[in-house]
Amino acid sequence: MKRQLQADVVxxxxxxxxxxxxxxxSAAGADVLLLxxxxxxxxxxxxxxxxxxxxxxxxGDSWKQAVRGFGQEVLDQMAARGYFQDFTLSPSGxxxxxxxxEVTKIILEDLLDAxxxxxxxxxxxxxxxxxxGVIxxxxxxxxxxxFTVSGRMFVDASGEANLAYVAKAPVEFHHEQKxxxxxRIGGISEGADLSPDAMQKAIQAAEQDGVQGITVHRGVMIPVQGTRDGLVNMIALDFPGLDAETMTAAEKLGRRQAALYTEIFRKYVPGMEHSYLVLTGPKxxxxxSRRIVGLETLTREDVKSSRKRPDGIARGGWGAELHVGKGETQWGFERGDKYFDIPLNCLIPQGMQNLFCAGRTISSDLTASASIRVMGTGFATGQAAGAAAALACQGIRDVDAVRAELQKQHALI
Ligand SMILES: Cc1cc2nc3c(=O)[nH]c(=O)nc-3n(C[C@H](O)[C@H](O)[C@H](O)COP(=O)(O)OP(=O)(O)OC[C@H]3O[C@@H](n4cnc5c(N)ncnc54)[C@H](O)[C@@H]3O)c2cc1C
Incomplete structure (x- = not known):
């Protein structure tokens, strides 16, 4: 292999x-390459x-912000471009x-350039x-x-724990959650009722009229600011593996389901008569899917009890949002205005010396995973993995030093 790259943190x-x-x-002083x-x-x-x-x-009513740091930089960029004013109250409270x-793509590039x-x-x-145990x-x-990329420290932020997997770190595969x-649907008239109830009513009406192929009855449609579009989250797909055959079948079924529900909404939801399918996926x-087996595993009890810890490096504020069974949203339990701490050890796979994991890959049981997988929390565990990796390049492997670095970077811990 002729092409060889290197960085402190990959x-x-x-x-x-x-x-x-x-x-x-990078903020903690490392030379970084992201692939x-x-x-x-x-x-x-x-x-x-x-x-x-x-x-x-x-x-809850007395909610507070659980994530700042790099996540806040993203919000600030959205605000500067007119895409964020304040947090929006969702149908789930x-x-x-x-x-x-499209806005997110450019904001993230600008931030990484900066x-x-x-x-x-x-x-x-x-x-x-x-x-x-050293990559x-x-x-x-x-x-x-x-081509090859050498590094002193690595971060697996691949969602599927793909680096941990090929590095033969211990991983588990789960697909309880759909x-x-x-x-994305466009051409929605102003004032159309896009609530889960309205979607459900439309699907039930279609079913009564004999429409075939319906597999879910409820979903969430979130309007895209400044457009007549809505992003729809409702189709349930099972992924018993990550191989090309499984993925191909899921892509085909998902696209057909998207076309079906778009048709139903056009026919049965007042105000969507002129709507059309803008985009599926693309993926x-x-x-x-895969998550690592860490030095420690975050559990349902940690989330439910809002457990605080001296080695916390990120805060989780989201409930346990489970999409099991038919895939429709179920909340594992009610969460109040409290957050739980995520310890650094959940980011470190057993037996590995220079790998930190972040986002959806971290060591967690089903219920905890259903909470930490959201992107706000992903920004927080990612920031912690990056800071820990940069410090480890300087020979510093101390959770208090990681916490101090995160505070310097305005993360909430
Ligand atoms: C249908 C659905 C709806 C959701 N709704 C929400 C929501 O409304 N809000 C929310 O916050 N979260 C939501 N989530 C959860 C959230 O999207 C994910 O859990 C989150 O994106 C995980 O972030 P991540 O950084 O861990 O991984 P990802 O966002 O999956 O990013 C991983 C990246 O790694 C790249 N990658 C993977 N393997 C390799 C490789 N071998 N080489 C190079 N690159 C690689 C991928 O291309 C990808 O860009 C939803 C998830 C789904 C499936």
Missing amino acids: VVGGGASGTAAAAAA ERNPYLGGQATASQVPAFCGFCTH NRIVPQDP HQVHYLFHAEVIDAEVKN GRVICRDDEGT GSMMF VGLRE
Whole structure:
């Protein structure tokens, strides 16, 4: 392999957690390279059009902000461009930040440029060279063939724990939670009722009229600011594996389901008579797949009891939003205005010396994973992974030092 790159900290994945990790590592003094296989940043926010940044705030009337740091930089950029004024109250009573994927792509690029992060698109990590739990370099692929990237520390922010997997770190695979094909509908008249109840009524009416192929009855449609579009989250897809055959079947089914529900809404929802399908995906979205087996595992009890800890490096404020069974939203339990702490050890896979994990990959049980996977919390665990990786390059492996660095970077811990 002729092409060889290197950096102090190599981040795999440019979603919420990867962008935060890269910015944080750079802010803590490391030379950073981020590798992303998509042609843009944002992860599922842009590739799967998830409609809103969740997890920035705790729940309830006396809610408070649980995530700042790099996540706040994203909100500030959205505000400066007129895409964020204040948190929006969702149908589930949570404070969320509706996002436009096209705006998010550019904001994240601008932020990584400002943080002097080197990032490459079309760069897929396909293998890793590992000795005694130390990753020496990763093997990447683009359309010119393969190239290597050496690093002192690595961050797996790939959503699917793809780096941990190829590095043979301990991982578990779960698919209790359903994924989805998100879709964007345009041409919605002003004032149309887009509530879950209105969607359900329309689907029931279609069912009574004999429309075939309906698999879910309720969903959420979030308007995209400044447009007549809505991002729809309702289709349930199972992912028993991550192989090409499984993914192809899910993409095909998801697209057909999106076309079906668009047709139903056009016919049965007042104010959607002129609506049309703008976009599916582009990729199916996964809520659950691989996660690492960490030095510690975040549990349902930690989330439910809002457990605080001296080694906390990020705050989780989102409820346990489970999409099990038929895939429709179920809340594991009511969460008040409290948050729980996520310990650094949940980001470190057992047996690995120079790998931190972030976002959806961190060590957690089903219920805890259903809480920490949202993007607001992903920004926070990513920032922590990046800061910890940069400090480890300086020989500092002390959780208090990581916490101090995060405070310096205005993260909430
Ligand atoms: C249908 C659906 C709706 C959701 N709704 C919301 C919502 O409204 N609000 C919310 O906050 N969260 C929502 N979520 C959850 C949230 O989108 C994800 O959990 C979150 O995006 C995880 O962030 P991440 O950074 O861990 O991973 P991702 O966003 O998945 O980013 C991972 C990145 O890594 C890249 N990558 C993977 N493997 C490699 C490789 N080998 N080489 C190079 N790059 C690689 C991927 O291309 C991707 O860009 C939803 C999820 C789904 C599926």
